[in-house]
Amino acid sequence: MSLFPAAAPAASSGSLTTADLRRVALFLVLATAVSTGLSVPLATGRLPLTAVGLVVPLAQLSPLLAALLVRRRDEPWRRSLALTVPSWAALGVAGLGAIAAFVLVPLARILIGLGAGAPPAADAAPVLALVLAVPMVFAMQAAFAIGEETGWRGWLHRELAPLGFWSMSLVIGMMWALWHLPIVFALGLAPREAVTYLGTIVAVAPLLSALREISGTAWAAVIGHGLFSSARVAIEQNVLGTVDPALAWLLDLSSWALWIAVGWMVLRVAGGIGPVPDPQPRARRGLSVRRLGA
Template identity: 30%
Template sequence: MSSRDLRSIGVFTTLAFGLAWLVALPLWFGDGLASSWFTVVAAATMMTPAIAALVVVFFVERPQQKVWTLGLWPLRPVRRLLGYGAVGIIVSIALVLVALPVGALLGVFPADFVNFSAFHQVLDEQAGAAGVAEVPIPIGALIAIQLAALPLAAFINLIPALGEELGWRGWLLPKLMPLGTLPALLISGVIWGLWHAPLILLGYNYPDAPGWLGVTAMVGMCILVGAVFGWLRLRSGSVWPAALAHAAFNGAGGTYLLFAKAGEHVDTTQATILGWSGWIVPLALVVILIATGQFASAKHP
């Protein structure tokens, strides 16, 4: 890797981290995650890697084919692009969902896969607040509707997810690939995880964990899930499948609430895709992908 590449990576990382902390400052000096501005701040934070990548591409490196460098183009071959996009959506949702029975089997996720008691409790509270005796739709049907709608989140959340993926997998991962596949996946995953610190240290994702543990857990998850997103980026030759996968992943993140047991605490450092039990399946998947040589970059037509 050349000194110019190292400089570009340094500029990109500094900008992405600096902008993320800058955007999060209103939360730190205000009401934290309880702030009415949280959703706006979180969405703005997701755009900072894209801003950093655009600055590097347009003002530092200035390659001739800028959209190619970012993975935004070409949108062909169409079949490959659509295929990996669909795979990304399905795999992301599957990784989030399979973490729940794995956590239940290991005794760290308090599951209720029969009566859906936690979800039932939430519905009863909402019905009571609305002055309705009970929800007219059977809870099993509501669960099915929620799960069937998950792929739509890949398109609803696509723009903010692209804000991250344009930086992490669009630009950074290919830039690190001269170091080798494993180092590139590890370094990009660590950077992605640490970038979340401004919100994680406020209690986001890991509300009951000390800050250092929350950030460490986030880094662990980002290494493994980021490797899956990285596989989509490299095999498709495009950032779009990774962005769709990221959007679907974010959309499915709250599904653990559908299957939890009422009155039980969920420790996200141990359970769900955020915790160590949820990393087992993505780790196995990444090992298989590496062992079968699936991280080789696609050849452009």
């Protein structure tokens, strides 16, 4: 038995129908409307910024809710959202790949920074404290990420698959960044911080899509998202001190290039960029749900 599900021929570019595009647009409008509605009270001062710990997890549910509303009804919702697991072995390998990526890229960023003269952090947390805290933060962040990843790398990943992997993953990344804009404004991030935050979201999107691609399930992206918000943050924020703007840009651009390169490497190591076939292909591809035993 092969470790990874057999790859299917890549979908032809530009084969999205008008109905597909309308469904995708409605998904984005619904998800962004919810995140905007939840962010406005923070932005206007009706809620204190300390409420962000409640607002953000609620906003993270909006991609899931939007996908459930716009999905086709000709297959089970778990398949629509890529919550089935075609191969536990593939998911395990994707999980190991995610751990490696979300540890090594931040470490590479630190090495680049130290090599360029960045100072070490003056108030870094003890290593033991970080080692103990990261698993707990990961579990919490991964649980919150389910709402996002079932929408972005679950439902939307398959809907945009006809664009080809790289176009699909970067379009999702840009939509994902757009969805984050309301909370960025609500938190009052400075322009420089906002660019770093949103640029990193776009750059890491192909890696999360690659994890979903090689495993055939959104659960791999959930794992990656949890590591992105836990292990990466712990490493990047506890080693280097404050750097000047020029070095900050160098670190950002280097990290963005590394995220994209690692996404490419994950695909290549896993056997190429051919998409893993869906456990239940969509009805529009000419296959009957009932005939496939759904």
